[in-house]
Amino acid sequence: MLPAVADSLSFLYVDIARIVQDDTGVCAQIDTTRGTDTVYIPTASLSCLLLGPGTSITARALATLARHGTTVVISGAGAVRAYAGILPDSLTTTWLEHQTRAWANEQRRLEVATRMYQMRFGQDVPPGTTLQQLRGLEGQRMKALYKIFADQHRIGRFRRNYDPRNWHDQDPVNQALSAANTSLYGVVHAAVLAMGCSPALGFVHTGKQHSFVYDIADLYKARTTIPLAFSLHASTNPESDARRQLRDQMRLIKLLPNIVKDVQALLDPESEWDEEGTERTDVPLVDLWDPKTGTVPAGTNYAGAD
Numbered sequence: 001m002l003p004a005v006a007d008s009l010s011f012l013y014v015d016i017a018r019i020v021q022d023d024t025g026v027c028a029q030i031d032t033t034r035g036t037d038t039v040y041i042p043t044a045s046l047s048c049l050l051l052g053p054g055t056s057i058t059a060r061a062l063a064t065l066a067r068h069g070t071t072v073v074i075s076g077a078g079a080v081r082a083y084a085g086i087l088p089d090s091l092t093t094t095w096l097e098h099q100t101r102a103w104a105n106e107q108r109r110l111e112v113a114t115r116m117y118q119m120r121f122g123q124d125v126p127p128g129t130t131l132q133q134l135r136g137l138e139g140q141r142m143k144a145l146y147k148i149f150a151d152q153h154r155i156g157r158f159r160r161n162y163d164p165r166n167w168h169d170q171d172p173v174n175q176a177l178s179a180a181n182t183s184l185y186g187v188v189h190a191a192v193l194a195m196g197c198s199p200a201l202g203f204v205h206t207g208k209q210h211s212f213v214y215d216i217a218d219l220y221k222a223r224t225t226i227p228l229a230f231s232l233h234a235s236t237n238p239e240s241d242a243r244r245q246l247r248d249q250m251r252l253i254k255l256l257p258n259i260v261k262d263v264q265a266l267l268d269p270e271s272e273w274d275e276e277g278t279e280r281t282d283v284p285l286v287d288l289w290d291p292k293t294g295t296v297p298a299g300t301n302y303a304g305a306d
Contacts, residue, residue, distance in 0.1 A: 012041065015052030015077065021060035043068040048194040050075045050082075062086070073190045077243075081186030085193040095195045098267040099212070103201045112203045115266050120219050131204075145222060149230040158230075176238035177229035180246045181217070184225055185210065187250060188217045191259040219262060224249055 017028040019041070027040045041049070043064055048071045051057065057072075065072055072086040102108040114125050117134050121141055125134065150158040161174050170178075192199050192213060202211025204218070228245055232238045250256075264271075287295040 012046055012048070013050040013052060013075070014041075014055055016054035019051070019055060019057040019061045021058060021064055026061045026064050043070055046070045048073060048190065050190060053077055071194045073193060075190060076183075076186060081183060082189035082193070085190070087193060087196065091196045093196055095197050095263065095267060099197050099201055102267055103203065109203050112266055115269065116204060116215060116219065119262060119266070120222060135204075145226060149227060153230050153233050155230070155233045171233075172235050172238040173229050173233050176232040176235065176242040177225060179239040180225035180228055180242040181221065183243050183246050184217045184220065185213050187255060188259060189213045191256055192216065192263070195260060195263060197263065216259060216263060220255065220258075224253070224255075 014028050017030045017039075019026065019028055021027075025040055026043050027038050030037045030039065043049075046065075046068075049065060050073050052075055062072065066086070066089065069091060071091065073082050074084045075082050102112050110131055113131055113134060114129065117123075117125055117138060120138075125137075129137075146158050146160065150156065155173065158173060160177070161170060162178050163170065167175070189199055189210065197212065199213045200209045200211055202208075202213075202215045205211040205214040208214075224246065225242075228242060228249065229238075232241050232245075235241045288298050290296050
């Protein structure tokens with residue numbers, strides 16, 4: 001159902017089913033009017049299994065998925081939210097290491113934030129631009145973008161407002177935008193987990209467990225959630241309409257593989273990755289860190305080594 005993102009491994013979304021392990025493998029048992037249908041899941045060739053509403057999974061099935069290196073994500077309907085994720089022990093730390101090295105260095109962190117701005121708006125940033133200046137430029141662009149869509153749909157002046165305590169008192173555009181953004185965060189969260197990155201180590205956002213998710217989601221709002229929300233200014237159920245229509249848009253623009261390629265370009269811009277958005281997969285054995293050579297093989301006795 002979801003696009004392939006790495007080395008011919010795919011995301012699979014399942015809902016209203018029971019995931020079990022039998023003598024043949026892991027399968028989804030689905031109740032139908034004809035009885036119970038059984039669909040086998042190719043665990044060895046999946047990078048991420050998304051479990052939607054109405055699913056349950058046995059311990060044996062979960063152990064098999066972990067053994068085959070499959071990330072399991074508990075998601076909302078249509079995979080538009082991610083509530084929790086289970087990462088296999090064998091998942092490579094390649095992209096997590098790229099992320100942490102860039103995050104821990106102030107200069108490299110600013111460089112990643114600058115690339116994010118350039119990726120969002122397709123505009124170069126003058127050398128020496130500070131993060132504070134970037135925030136100012138971003139604010140101006142977003143304000144102008146809101147005005148363009150408000151004029152286009154003839155809804156008058158628009159002010160972004162998110163108040164969960166007075167949710168139903170907000171206008172339809174704000175309700176639709178908040179609902180669509182939440183859905184977008186879920187899809188980004190699933191992709192970030194599948195790559196082995198940390199959702200918490202953000203480059204622009206900070207202080208929350210989803211800071212990096214907010215960073216990456218911001219790359220796509222101007223062409224997904226914002227125009228969608230304004231198009232629903234007359235909707236009587238903007239929250240539901242936003243989620244359903246955003247789900248269709250995600251399939252059309254192939255959002256998941258684009259997320260993988262964009263994260264790779266942000267964290268490792270000097271390397272070239274192919275058009276399929278592949279990532280480096282499982283490592284057979286953990287390595288040891290060395291301050292001079294980088295890594296050395298584990299499972300070796302280094303007694304007497306210089």
